Each structure stands twice: as structure tokens, then as C-alpha cells.
Amino acid sequence: MPTAFEAAVLPHLDAAYTLARYLLRDDEDARDAVQDAYLRALRYFPGFRGGDARAWLLTIVRNTCRTRRRRERVTARTAPFDDDLHSPIESDAAPLPPAYDHIGDVSVRDAVERLPEEFREVVLLREVHGYSYREIGEIVRVPVGTVMSRLSRARQRLRDALAPSVTPTASRDPDGAAV
Amino acid sequence: MTSDAIAAMTCDQLAPMLDPFLDGELDAATRRQLAEHLERCPRCADRLARSRALGVAIREQCPALSAPDDLRRRVQAAIRQDPSTAPSLSPSVALPAAPSSTPRAALDDPPTLPHPRSRQRSASTPWARRAVPWLAAATVLLAVGGGGWTLGTAHERALASGAARGIGADAVRDAVVASHLRSLEATNHLVDVVSSDRHTVKPWFDGKLDFSPTVVDLAGDGFRLIGGRLDYLAGRPVAALVYGRGRHVINLFVWPIDPGSADGGAHAAVTGTAMRGYNVRQWDAGGMTHWAVSDVAAPDLDAFVRLVRQPPVSPATSAPEPR
Numbered sequence A: 001m002p003t004a005f006e007a008a009v010l011p012h013l014d015a016a017y018t019l020a021r022y023l024l025r026d027d028e029d030a031r032d033a034v035q036d037a038y039l040r041a042l043r044y045f046p047g048f049r050g051g052d053a054r055a056w057l058l059t060i061v062r063n064t065c066r067t068r069r070r071r072e073r074v075t076a077r078t079a080p081f082d083d084d085l086h087s088p089i090e091s092d093a094a095p096l097p098p099a100y101d102h103i104g105d106v107s108v109r110d111a112v113e114r115l116p117e118e119f120r121e122v123v124l125l126r127e128v129h130g131y132s133y134r135e136i137g138e139i140v141r142v143p144v145g146t147v148m149s150r151l152s153r154a155r156q157r158l159r160d161a162l163a164p165s166v167t168p169t170a171s172r173d174p175d176g177a178a179v
Numbered sequence B: 001m002t003s004d005a006i007a008a009m010t011c012d013q014l015a016p017m018l019d020p021f022l023d024g025e026l027d028a029a030t031r032r033q034l035a036e037h038l039e040r041c042p043r044c045a046d047r048l049a050r051s052r053a054l055g056v057a058i059r060e061q062c063p064a065l066s067a068p069d070d071l072r073r074r075v076q077a078a079i080r081q082d083p084s085t086a087p088s089l090s091p092s093v094a095l096p097a098a099p100s101s102t103p104r105a106a107l108d109d110p111p112t113l114p115h116p117r118s119r120q121r122s123a124s125t126p127w128a129r130r131a132v133p134w135l136a137a138a139t140v141l142l143a144v145g146g147g148g149w150t151l152g153t154a155h156e157r158a159l160a161s162g163a164a165r166g167i168g169a170d171a172v173r174d175a176v177v178a179s180h181l182r183s184l185e186a187t188n189h190l191v192d193v194v195s196s197d198r199h200t201v202k203p204w205f206d207g208k209l210d211f212s213p214t215v216v217d218l219a220g221d222g223f224r225l226i227g228g229r230l231d232y233l234a235g236r237p238v239a240a241l242v243y244g245r246g247r248h249v250i251n252l253f254v255w256p257i258d259p260g261s262a263d264g265g266a267h268a269a270v271t272g273t274a275m276r277g278y279n280v281r282q283w284d285a286g287g288m289t290h291w292a293v294s295d296v297a298a299p300d301l302d303a304f305v306r307l308v309r310q311p312p313v314s315p316a317t318s319a320p321e322p323r
């Protein structure tokens, strides 16, 4: 007889593992993070007020991953993520990372994994988990406008990096940065 | 949005709407008008094709994964080890000393689905009330797009920047003390329900909150119940239970632990500080976070906290229940 916690939260193990795996980019880390997240979830479950248990669990998974990355990062980025620093104009003006020169070799997955964490998570939650902007906002704890903005910028980066391999017509828009 | 809005926009102004169009995030009227534009504009249609191709490629190359069997066994074993008590977290998620939680006024609760432990939440919940204007704001935001992403209201921007900076426990404590002060300044706002009977105060919160706070009777120990108040802290509605000791007032704020706070929340031990002449105590228990604020002497407040944590008349005291 599964407990209420097991019935509500265990079915989402695949989703939890998927998110952790792509966020942490390391299988062992992902497994540890998922286990930690479930133990946290068990502790918080008395405060779970119903609703989407998968989104609730993924919120915890996402934060567990962030905590791990923050701790493990040797050269920690001390400044908090600033959406303004990742504006489309800036990212277009800045030179692309070296690997993006080898367009033929760069897989979409590589490109996704090289996105800043704040961009990567919204792309994953949208494309892989299928959440709406509003739901992503709940999981990531930012207003829906920020979700839209981050998704837009993340996708612009990916399009810039991958245009020839994912587009039938590889021509770059003449007005480039305005897109 | 009027039917002219889309027609009057240039292709560059429409470009930021293409991803939301594919994501199904535009309202029906906007969506229809954009579709009409796309039918007769090869340039925008080409941009849309690029966006769609990217989505396809991401989903192909970053597929949903299946958890390995050994992970499934590990997780099951871990949570079955002792499901009745809070398990100790592994060292790698040991909670930092300074808790932090994010204001979440715009992102209250997960969306509603039936759940064995929960009642279906009514359409008048804060979540439901917020969702609609929020989506409307999103549409407006998109409609004025093209000039860059000037996001939402000033309030929303402030929230976003606050979230980015990681407003922490200090900010919550400030808000708790500020709320305590407000409750004292306006005497008619000290309590919404005046009663020394916890059987009156506790049910008063029903339907006003998405959780049910524990209300204990401590009159026999010198802390009389004055009443309860609905307050708003840390971006969510909270229960404020008001007790009196002599001429002093104690505000006890209770709300569910935020599982999404940056470090995860749960701090079972009582932490104490003083601020602006007020003593503040914080602890987590039973899935709830608690803040007690008062100008009573620290030993008195500590006695109060001990009594709240271990009420003298436990059989009649109901535990907090998620609803």
C-alpha cells in the first residue's frame, strides 16, 4: 500500500530525472540530486496543498540542482543572474563561444547544455516537459513576462548557433538583432 | 486587442510574438490575426519555420528520459526508510545557515488538480484570481512588443529583480516585523476575528487560506488569545494569530513552508533575533513556517514559542492540515 506521498510523487520520477540530468549534465550528479529532491519533497509534503504534483516536485528538483551547482562551482558566479545582461542585443553583439564556430559539429543538445542555467531551465521546462509560461513561472519563481523574455533570448541564442543545421533556408535575417 | 493592432505592426514588431504563437500562449484573437499575417508574409513565415524547426530539434535531441531502475530502487528505499518522520537530509543538501525564500506574489500556488490530500480549490483562490489578469498582461505585453521586453508592471519588475537578487530570510523577517507594527498602529486592524476561543478563530480562516493553521489555547499559561487576522507576507496570504500578555501583543504568523525557496526552507530549530526593539523567533514544524514577533521580553517570547511548539493540551489541539 503506497503512502499518499508515494502515490502523488513517485510517478514523476522520470520527469525528475530528466530535468536533473539536463540541468546538471552529469548522470551521477543527476541521480544524487533526484534522491535528495525526493527526501526534501517527503519533508515538505505536509505543506503540499494539492495541485500539480509533478510541477511541485520539479520545483524542488530544480532548486536541489541549483544548490548543488552553486556549491560545486569552483569559480562561483557571485553576481545573481541579471536578465538585462542577457538581452538579445547584447548576445548578438557578443562573439559566439568558440564551439559555435563549428556549426556542423554542434548538436542542438550541446547548444542547449551550453546555455546559461537560467535560460536552459526554461527551455527544458517548455520543450521537454511541455509546461506553459505560467507554469514555468511557478517552478522557476519568476513572473511570466520574465519567462517569455528568457525563452525568447535562449531561443535566439540557439537559432544563432544552429541556424544552418536546423533551418532549411539558412539565410540570416537582414535585420538580425531585431528578431 | 483590437483587430487593428496586429495589422498595424511591422514584421519586426511581430517577430517577438512568433515563439509565443508556437507555444500556444497568445489569446485567440491575436493568434488568428497573426496567422493571417503569416499566410501572406513569406518573411514572417520563414522566421516561424526557423522557430518551429528549433523546437523540433530540441525535442528530438533532448528527449524525456526514463529514470534508471537502480535510481528508482534507491529513491523508494530512501523514502520508505522512515516515512513518518522527517528524514535527515544528506550532507550535500544540508541547509545553509541563512534561510532564504523568494517573494512570490505573482506565483502563488501550483495550478489546481484534484488530489487525495486536497480539496478542489475554489475559483476565488488567490491563484485563480491572479491567473487571469496575469495572462491578460502577457497579451498586452506581447502587443506592445518590438520595442524590447519591457516587462509587465513596475510591481512585477520589482518582484523579478527581487527574485534575481534572492531576497532572503532577512527580507521576510523585515516584513514580519513591519506587519507586526502595522497591526499595532491601526487598532482595528489588529484582528479580523476577535475571540479568545480557538474553536472560533481556527474555522474563521477556512476558505480564506489554503491551509489550516493550528490555534492553541495558552490562556492558562498567561498568553491569552485575542483573535486572528489575515495578513500578506512573503508574497502569500498568511495566518496571523494574535495573543496578548499583559499589555503586550504577540503576533504569530503561520504559513506553509515554501518548497521552492532557494535553499529549500525547513528549519526545525528555533532561531531568534531582535529587530527595532522587537524580539523575533522563527521555526518550521508540521510543514508550516512560524514567525513570532513581540515586544515582550525575550524569555517570555521563548516561553510562548515553547508552548506553541508543545501545547499543554495536546489532545484537543488539531495539527495543521494541508487542504
Ligand SMILES: [Zn+2]
Residues within 6 Å of the ligand: B010, B011, B014, B037, B041, B042, B043, B044, B045
Ligand atoms: Zn511579416
